[in-house]
Amino acid sequence: MKALSRVYTALVFIILYIPIIVLMIFSFNSTSNTGGFTGFSLYWYKELFNSPDTFNALKNTLILAFSAATISTVLGTAATVGINKFRRNITKSALLSLTNVPVMNPDIVTGISMMLLFVFVGNIIGSEEKLGFGTLLIAHITFCLPYVILSVRPKVLQMNKALPEAAMDLGCTPLKSFFKVELPNIMSGVVSGFILAFTLSLDDFVISYFTTGNDFQTLPLLIYSMTKKEVKPDIYALSTLMIAAVTVLLILSNISSKGKTANRKAALK
DSSP, rough: OHHHHHHHHHHHHHHHHHHHHHHHHHTTTTTSSSSSOOOOOHHHHHHHOHHHHHHHHHHHHHHHHHHHHHHHHHHHHHHHHHHHHTTOOOHHHHHHHHTTHHHSSSSSHHHHHHHHHHHHHHHHTTTTTSSSHHHHHHHHHHHHHHHHHHHHHHHHHHHHTTHHHHHHHTTTTOOOOOOOIIIHHHHHHHHHHHHHHHHHHHHHOOOHHOHHHHHHHOOHHHHHHHTTTTTOHHHHHHHHHHHHHHHHHHHHHHHHHHHHHHHHHHOOO
């Protein structure tokens, strides 16, 4: 059984990482031919930095992802704390079920329904451009919000309920008690929710396709438009740089978490 589990694990890792490795290798190819590696070159990295369309799409994607993640994290944290303060379990369950609807819905259903809503509202207010950055941001906040709530809620449930009450007994206002006592205790869940929301927004294509206008293009939309003709290897170079950045962040995060664990153990001793 151990040998079988190892083979299965190896196959999973091969399926997951071989495509990424192939992409990274061909980002250093000297030609645009994907049928074979013709020679090592940094040509496509130079082309990447000379491509205004790609960098504009990357800038738009990062602005959108950061804005959506920030707003959804603030709203999701506030919603989680608010839901937890309801005394009736029926009310809590009903609200949590409603927040899970965007998670359960297929992306294409969410995208089409939000597009129809934005067009309908645009016709009512007489807007000439019914879809754009604003509608795209609202759509991304909508589908990121449930994931933030799912990340923050376990930390809220783990927190000692007596802590904010004790802070208010000592003279804190409810708002000051939240920032001084509750927020530090649930901060790891808040950070996890922000990272998850940022990643989901950065990666989204289907909902973005239906809710954006002609004047705002994200990186996934740009890559999709290229697939109708040819995906240039400078996109491979950009993907390789993004993979490298994520890998470095993961390594730093693991080092930081190990350092905190070591400090806690030292403090307990």
